[in-house]
Amino acid sequence: MSKPLTDNAPTSPRRRRSSGRATITDVANRANVARITVSRALNDPGTVSPDLRQRIEAAVAELGYVPNRHAGSLASATSSVVPLIVPSLSNAVFLEVIRGAQSLLEAEGYELLLGNTDYDVEREQKLMQTLLGWSPAGAIVSGLRHSQGTIEMLRRWGGPCVEIMEYGTPNIDMNVGLSHEAAGAAMAAHFLARGYQRVGFVGTQLDWDYRAAQRLAGFEAALDEAGVGITFVKRLEQASTVGLGGRALKAVIAEHPHAQATFFANDDLAVGAILEAQRAGIRIPDDMAIAGFNGLNLGNHVSPRLTTIVSPRFRMGRRAADMLLARMRGESVPQRARNIGFRLLAQEST
Amino acid sequence: MSKPLTDNAPTSPRRRRSSGRATITDVANRANVARITVSRALNDPGTVSPDLRQRIEAAVAELGYVPNRHAGSLASATSSVVPLIVPSLSNAVFLEVIRGAQSLLEAEGYELLLGNTDYDVEREQKLMQTLLGWSPAGAIVSGLRHSQGTIEMLRRWGGPCVEIMEYGTPNIDMNVGLSHEAAGAAMAAHFLARGYQRVGFVGTQLDWDYRAAQRLAGFEAALDEAGVGITFVKRLEQASTVGLGGRALKAVIAEHPHAQATFFANDDLAVGAILEAQRAGIRIPDDMAIAGFNGLNLGNHVSPRLTTIVSPRFRMGRRAADMLLARMRGESVPQRARNIGFRLLAQEST
DNA sequence: CAAAGTGATGGTACCGTTACCATCGAGGTT
């Protein structure tokens, strides 16, 4: 009464539940070497003699062998995936960050796992927890504000991690970004240099998009310091679009007839304002000066061309990937926080 | 003293190379159940009694247990990653496709693995081969044109796969997209209905961006069929930008002074043309009618508003994810190819 | 009342790869 193997098919020890794909063992048998040698030939070709390497490569090609990354990652306790977590995919800004990170990571053989939090820190924590289950090689997260749980989780994890978008002391490991307060202050200085004294700010969803709020804070603080003060702040709750920027401009002009200049939280709004001004016969910058933030290409093609702050989004993504790669290679990263800066592009709209 | 479980004493003769994280065994010991019961409690809670489930959940929380996805995927020969391969990340169009797919996949517990081919079929094949190493749950690829190797590889793989962006017979499994030839023909019909007889096309990088070339083909064929013929085709080799669209408009007007209407390959170019016309005093649509393709929001905020063809990008990404999910759940997908259509938005620029 | 479900739980053998060590021969060193 042990196992009913007695009168069954003599050669049916057990079912198989393999994936059906060729495995490293198949390659090893075909090339007549040990499995471990195949592994080495693929991961560290220099340590295998040319003769064997060639036989192995031939076997790989003949069998169409593709290594099972799960098995490899399980055995080595690391993988080649790198999560990149952004707060929004509605915004073209993050696309360039993604592209920057992807351009470098893909070239180095890493895979980008894309996560979206929709500006929700709880969701971020959940997402990150799931993604840590992939034993990632590193991680890129947006912003410096996370739930305490997220921060602790990432610290316990201990892998290379870059917080991007805003410059500051990293909560976890490394940081690359720009100071949004400094950007706001720079725009204030620019307005004052142009002679505008009655100036204001228009932003959307400032509760979630706290980096826009930081620009406002820096802007307002610089104006206060100059003894000028901010004339108005318009907070909108819809998502930033070109259309909304136009409507906001009309509202601002109606509500603050003496205002001279408006700093919009981003270029989408600012471009919308310029386009609306054209239609409505509002003269820019005479009736109202307009500035934005991001440095989207589009701003250079409206009339007048948009004054804006150019954020190096692509470079930021690429730099983040670069810092991760350095850390993964075991190099030390002396500068744990990098201020990637910004550039105020003064054009005809102010 | 039965088993030296978490005995990390340095005197231990056996080496350990664990990741250091809590494992399912740790949870099982803590909750005093078998490992497999923990696995069930997490993956199929209904089959575990409330009592045990609660103990297990408590143990999970106390230990901060996160399942190792590699181990799970290796054992079950499937994973929850879904590669999405796009030809370009420079283009905001693909962002919305990504967002559409991501919105559904993430909600269902799948992870999006982003790949970029830069319109290179060889690179696509290599990328796909790597990604298949992750035993993906499904795959989304762009376009219907792939290398033969890619097609065979994906067929051999046999998992659910959707080819997106253009409508047609799937090479591999499923398809969702729109007919770019029909879109081109629709624009031709629109031009003719507006009374334009001398019309042309401006496109960039048509060798790679073959879907734009398809729009041209459909446009040209419809004009031929109407006995009108195409007046000019301008092929540019730079990437499409707003600035380039403006320059192209000036060139077209100089080279074809009697032309009445231009179909630009995409909205970036067309918007650039409209903005340039404003600056240069070119009257639209009187001096030149202008149309684009994509239906970017921006086109509604330039003056005159852009006539364009709206492609349902977000819906396309989401639909692709939906088809994958149906297939993964084992449901049959009766309609293997779906024409998601487009909408010609006739505004004041034509 | 025995036989046959049924539902909850456990035991064991994998999944496919790599880490760690052992082995073995060639060439260099003392």
Added chain:
DNA sequence: AACCTCGATGGTAACGGTACCATCACTTTG
């Protein structure tokens, strides 16, 4: 010549889960 180093190759045991039974207490059924 004996010893040592080193480079190439191989053997074995994990890595951390899940699939596939087996088991066992209870019900349901004929």
